[in-house]
Amino acid sequence: MDKWTFGLTLTVVGVGGTFFTLWILSLVATLLKKLFPLSAEDRAPNKS
Amino acid sequence: MLDAILNGLGGLTSGATFLFTQGWQNAVMLLVAGVLLYLGVKKDVEPLLLVPIGFGCFLVNLPLSDLMEQGGLLQTLYQMGIANELFPLLIFVGIGAMTDFGPLLENPKILLLGAAGQVGIFVTLLLALALGFKELDAVSIAIIGACDGPTAIYVASQYAPHLLGPISVAAYSYMALVPIIMPPIMKALTTEKERVVRMASSKKTVSQTTKLLFPIVVTIVTGLIAPKGLPLMGTVMLGNFMRESGVVTRLLKASENEIANVATLFLGLAIGGTMEGHAFLKAQTLAIFGLGFIAISMDTVFGVLFGKLMCFLTGGKINPLIGAAGISAYPMAARVVQVEGQKYDKRNYLLMHAAGANTGGQIGSVMAAAVMLSVLKGMGMI
Numbered sequence: 034m035d036k037w038t039f040g041l042t043l044t045v046v047g048v049g050g051t052f053f054t055l056w057i058l059s060l061v062a063t064l065l066k067k068l069f070p071l072s073a074e075d076r077a078p079n080k081s
Numbered sequence: 082m083l084d085a086i087l088n089g090l091g092g093l094t095s096g097a098t099f100l101f102t103q104g105w106q107n108a109v110m111l112l113v114a115g116v117l118l119y120l121g122v123k124k125d126v127e128p129l130l131l132v133p134i135g136f137g138c139f140l141v142n143l144p145l146s147d148l149m150e151q152g153g154l155l156q157t158l159y160q161m162g163i164a165n166e167l168f169p170l171l172i173f174v175g176i177g178a179m180t181d182f183g184p185l186l187e188n189p190k191i192l193l194l195g196a197a198g199q200v201g202i203f204v205t206l207l208l209a210l211a212l213g214f215k216e217l218d219a220v221s222i223a224i225i226g227a228c229d230g231p232t233a234i235y236v237a238s239q240y241a242p243h244l245l246g247p248i249s250v251a252a253y254s255y256m257a258l259v260p261i262i263m264p265p266i267m268k269a270l271t272t273e274k275e276r277v278v279r280m281a282s283s284k285k286t287v288s289q290t291t292k293l294l295f296p297i298v299v300t301i302v303t304g305l306i307a308p309k310g311l312p313l314m315g316t317v318m319l320g321n322f323m324r325e326s327g328v329v330t331r332l333l334k335a336s337e338n339e340i341a342n343v344a345t346l347f348l349g350l351a352i353g354g355t356m357e358g359h360a361f362l363k364a365q366t367l368a369i370f371g372l373g374f375i376a377i378s379m380d381t382v383f384g385v386l387f388g389k390l391m392c393f394l395t396g397g398k399i400n401p402l403i404g405a406a407g408i409s410a411y412p413m414a415a416r417v418v419q420v421e422g423q424k425y426d427k428r429n430y431l432l433m434h435a436a437g438a439n440t441g442g443q444i445g446s447v448m449a450a451a452v453m454l455s456v457l458k459g460m461g462m463i
Contacts, residue, residue: 034460039460039462040207040219041207043206043453043460044206044207046456047206048203050306050456051199051445052193052197054196054303055441055444056192057302058192058299058303058444059189059193061299062186062192062295062298063189063190065186065290065294066189066287066291068291069290069294071285071286071287071288072288074289
């Protein structure tokens with residue numbers, strides 16, 4: 034594999050892979066928020 | 082008897098003789114060590130790293146000390162924790178323990194700013210290849226754009242150990258220069274109207290269960306997508322899980338303080354030990370510093386441009402300046418965004434939103450490195 038094929042492949046897959054993973058994580062974080070909404074206990078002021 | 086005395090005296094003067102006759106590179110590096118110590122002590126530039134790096138550089142360039150030879154102090158530290166990547170990973174546990182993902186979880190879509198803030202890594206990769214660096218050297222140099230010292234050290238120590246010194250110093254130096262590098266780019270790429278966009282104030286909407294599960298889910302998702310980066314992400318998320326669990330206070334404190342401090346000291350000294358004159362004083366060191374500057378600048382450019390895109394897509398609900406915080410460099414980048422935002426509207430409080438983008442940048446920078454390593458593995462390069 035020549036240097037430019039290497040560089041362009043790593044760039045395309047790298048940028049795409051990073052965006053894709055963080056997009057998945059943002060969806061998962063949104064899902065977690067929906068599954069585990071803020072409870073009364075969470076709203077209470079921290080005693081510590 | 083006289084010969085023995087003269088030979089003994091020769092042993093006492095051999096270091097100075099070497100320095101003044103054939104050790105010009107050592108002499109230059111002693112000056113470089115002085116500059117690093119000056120920046121750390123007097124200018125407060127990343128002192129926790131630059132002081133031990135500067136002192137390690139100082140020690141290794143005093144001639145004939147053999148500190149980086151087999152069994153020498155700095156070589157032992159290098160083998161203990163850099164050759165096997167232990168020290169950066171221990172520091173990552175501490176970083177995870179200190180990081181609050183709450184602001185990010187309040188508005189998860191700003192995680193994407195953390196991805197945009199890593200594009201400079203890949204632009205720099207292409208530039209490094211164009212300058213003639215070998216593939217794995219170019220990857221290691223490009224990772225300076227992660228704006229995350231331990232990530233840069235982790236990658237460089239594995240794939241370009243001969244460039245570890247300049248890459249580490251460039252990474253930490255430019256991270257300290259974020260308040261100088263970012264503002265002109267932020268101003269140049271945004272309009273006055275965009276800079277004064279006020280974002281809705283953050284209300285607490287994230288439960289403790291969500292905060293507790295987030296590090297586990299991130300570890301699983303990223304570990305499945307990019308297994309080669311699991312040591313990086315896994316250690317950050319271990320620290321964060323301990324923080325959110327609230328049941329291991331002693332381990333948390335130790336991770337944030339003693340362990341991270343000892344690892345930082347040993348890491349800095351060992352990196353300084355790689356800065357021997359003959360290895361450091363090369364044209365490629367200057368090229369690495371230039372590429373590091375480009376990497377961080379391009380990260381900022383793409384972060385702000387993506388912020389503008391999100392501003393447009395949300396009908397002006399996101400201030401594009403927070404995109405700059407997606408470069409990582411936690412937490413300094415978020416503070417810079419807050420300061421810059423208030424230059425144009427004193428009542429605009431962007432800090433929490435920028436902190437969210439900034440922690441997104443932390444995840445993004447580790448993820449970019451993880452993706453790179455896994456792609457390299459897939460291509461059979463490592």
